[in-house]
Amino acid sequence: MAKNTNNRIPVKWIRDKAKAAYQKQEYCYICGTTEDLELHHLHSITLLLNRWAERKQYDISTDDGILAVRDEFIAEHRVELYDLVYTLCNRHHVALHGVYGKTPAPGSEDRQKNWIEKQKAKAEGRTTETSSAGLFSKFL
Numbered sequence: 001m002a003k004n005t006n007n008r009i010p011v012k013w014i015r016d017k018a019k020a021a022y023q024k025q026e027y028c029y030i031c032g033t034t035e036d037l038e039l040h041h042l043h044s045i046t047l048l049l050n051r052w053a054e055r056k057q058y059d060i061s062t063d064d065g066i067l068a069v070r071d072e073f074i075a076e077h078r079v080e081l082y083d084l085v086y087t088l089c090n091r092h093h094v095a096l097h098g099v100y101g102k103t104p105a106p107g108s109e110d111r112q113k114n115w116i117e118k119q120k121a122k123a124e125g126r127t128t129e130t131s132s133a134g135l136f137s138k139f140l
Protein backbone atom coordinates (compact mmCIF):
# COMPACT_ATOMS: atom_id res chain seq x y z
CA MET A 1 0.00 0.00 0.00
CA ALA A 2 1.50 3.30 -1.09
CA LYS A 3 2.12 5.81 1.62
CA ASN A 4 -0.10 8.83 1.39
CA THR A 5 2.29 11.67 0.70
CA ASN A 6 -0.44 14.24 0.43
CA ASN A 7 0.39 17.35 2.40
CA ARG A 8 -2.59 19.41 1.39
CA ILE A 9 -6.11 18.73 0.28
CA PRO A 10 -6.06 18.38 -3.53
CA VAL A 11 -8.47 21.24 -4.27
CA LYS A 12 -6.00 23.71 -2.70
CA TRP A 13 -3.61 23.09 -5.57
CA ILE A 14 -6.38 23.96 -8.02
CA ARG A 15 -7.37 27.10 -6.14
CA ASP A 16 -3.77 28.38 -6.01
CA LYS A 17 -3.30 28.09 -9.73
CA ALA A 18 -6.77 29.26 -10.73
CA LYS A 19 -6.60 32.27 -8.43
CA ALA A 20 -3.49 33.53 -10.16
CA ALA A 21 -5.39 33.75 -13.44
CA TYR A 22 -8.60 35.21 -12.08
CA GLN A 23 -9.23 38.90 -11.56
CA LYS A 24 -11.33 39.35 -8.48
CA GLN A 25 -13.76 42.28 -8.64
CA GLU A 26 -13.08 45.31 -6.48
CA TYR A 27 -16.35 45.22 -4.59
CA CYS A 28 -18.97 42.87 -3.21
CA TYR A 29 -21.50 42.05 -5.92
CA ILE A 30 -24.33 42.35 -3.38
CA CYS A 31 -23.56 45.34 -1.18
CA GLY A 32 -20.69 47.05 -2.95
CA THR A 33 -18.29 47.08 -0.02
CA THR A 34 -14.60 46.92 -0.88
CA GLU A 35 -13.58 45.21 2.38
CA ASP A 36 -12.93 41.51 3.08
CA LEU A 37 -13.64 40.27 -0.42
CA GLU A 38 -13.81 36.59 -1.25
CA LEU A 39 -14.54 34.55 -4.32
CA HIS A 40 -17.60 32.34 -4.51
CA HIS A 41 -17.92 29.57 -7.10
CA LEU A 42 -21.49 28.56 -7.93
CA HIS A 43 -20.11 25.09 -8.57
CA SER A 44 -18.23 23.50 -5.69
CA ILE A 45 -14.72 23.03 -7.04
CA THR A 46 -14.12 20.23 -4.55
CA LEU A 47 -17.05 18.23 -5.92
CA LEU A 48 -16.14 18.95 -9.54
CA LEU A 49 -12.56 17.84 -8.96
CA ASN A 50 -13.45 14.66 -7.13
CA ARG A 51 -16.01 13.59 -9.72
CA TRP A 52 -13.73 14.46 -12.60
CA ALA A 53 -10.80 12.52 -11.14
CA GLU A 54 -13.04 9.56 -10.48
CA ARG A 55 -14.41 9.59 -14.03
CA LYS A 56 -10.90 9.80 -15.50
CA GLN A 57 -9.55 7.35 -12.96
CA TYR A 58 -6.85 9.76 -11.86
CA ASP A 59 -5.24 9.32 -8.49
CA ILE A 60 -5.25 12.73 -6.86
CA SER A 61 -4.58 11.43 -3.37
CA THR A 62 -0.96 12.57 -3.51
CA ASP A 63 0.56 15.97 -4.27
CA ASP A 64 2.34 14.52 -7.31
CA GLY A 65 -0.90 12.98 -8.51
CA ILE A 66 -2.90 16.20 -8.40
CA LEU A 67 -0.05 18.31 -9.83
CA ALA A 68 0.21 16.00 -12.84
CA VAL A 69 -3.42 16.61 -13.85
CA ARG A 70 -4.03 20.10 -12.47
CA ASP A 71 -3.67 21.96 -15.77
CA GLU A 72 -5.96 19.52 -17.49
CA PHE A 73 -8.65 20.02 -14.86
CA ILE A 74 -8.41 23.81 -15.10
CA ALA A 75 -8.50 23.72 -18.91
CA GLU A 76 -11.70 21.67 -18.83
CA HIS A 77 -13.43 23.76 -16.18
CA ARG A 78 -12.81 27.35 -17.25
CA VAL A 79 -16.49 28.24 -17.11
CA GLU A 80 -16.97 26.93 -13.58
CA LEU A 81 -13.66 28.37 -12.38
CA TYR A 82 -13.73 31.78 -14.03
CA ASP A 83 -17.21 32.62 -15.29
CA LEU A 84 -19.67 31.21 -12.78
CA VAL A 85 -18.15 33.11 -9.88
CA TYR A 86 -19.09 36.06 -7.70
CA THR A 87 -16.91 38.37 -5.67
CA LEU A 88 -18.62 38.70 -2.30
CA CYS A 89 -17.69 40.28 1.01
CA ASN A 90 -17.07 37.84 3.84
CA ARG A 91 -20.45 38.66 5.42
CA HIS A 92 -22.44 37.84 2.29
CA HIS A 93 -20.26 34.85 1.44
CA VAL A 94 -20.85 33.36 4.88
CA ALA A 95 -24.59 34.12 4.58
CA LEU A 96 -24.77 32.32 1.23
CA HIS A 97 -23.10 29.21 2.56
CA GLY A 98 -25.38 29.43 5.59
CA VAL A 99 -28.30 28.97 3.19
CA TYR A 100 -26.76 26.51 0.71
CA GLY A 101 -24.32 24.65 2.95
CA LYS A 102 -20.54 24.46 3.02
CA THR A 103 -20.56 22.57 -0.28
CA PRO A 104 -23.61 23.73 -2.26
CA ALA A 105 -25.37 20.86 -3.98
CA PRO A 106 -24.93 20.39 -7.73
CA GLY A 107 -28.05 21.80 -9.39
CA SER A 108 -28.42 24.64 -6.90
CA GLU A 109 -26.54 27.13 -9.10
CA ASP A 110 -29.66 28.92 -10.36
CA ARG A 111 -31.10 29.12 -6.85
CA GLN A 112 -27.82 30.58 -5.59
CA LYS A 113 -27.93 33.15 -8.38
CA ASN A 114 -31.50 34.11 -7.51
CA TRP A 115 -30.57 34.40 -3.85
CA ILE A 116 -27.63 36.65 -4.73
CA GLU A 117 -29.81 38.87 -6.94
CA LYS A 118 -32.45 39.10 -4.21
CA GLN A 119 -29.85 40.15 -1.61
CA LYS A 120 -28.47 42.68 -4.06
CA ALA A 121 -31.93 44.17 -4.61
CA LYS A 122 -32.41 44.34 -0.85
CA ALA A 123 -29.01 45.97 -0.31
CA GLU A 124 -29.85 48.55 -2.97
CA GLY A 125 -33.12 49.28 -1.23
CA ARG A 126 -35.35 48.01 -3.97
CA THR A 127 -37.61 45.01 -3.78
CA THR A 128 -38.83 42.85 -6.61
CA GLU A 129 -42.29 44.42 -6.11
CA THR A 130 -41.15 48.00 -6.66
CA SER A 131 -39.02 47.07 -9.63
CA SER A 132 -41.90 45.32 -11.38
CA ALA A 133 -44.15 48.29 -10.55
CA GLY A 134 -41.56 50.47 -12.21
CA LEU A 135 -41.66 48.26 -15.23
CA PHE A 136 -45.45 48.35 -15.49
CA SER A 137 -45.62 52.11 -15.09
CA LYS A 138 -43.85 52.46 -18.40
CA PHE A 139 -46.92 51.00 -20.08
CA LEU A 140 -49.56 53.06 -18.29
Ligand SMILES: [Zn+2]
Nearest residue numbers: 028031089092
Ligand atom coordinates in the same frame (compact mmCIF):
# COMPACT_ATOMS: atom_id res chain seq x y z
ZN1 LIG B 1 -21.50 42.20 0.70
Ligand SMILES: [Zn+2]
Nearest residue numbers: 039040041093
Ligand atom coordinates in the same frame (compact mmCIF):
# COMPACT_ATOMS: atom_id res chain seq x y z
ZN1 LIG C 1 -18.39 30.20 -1.63
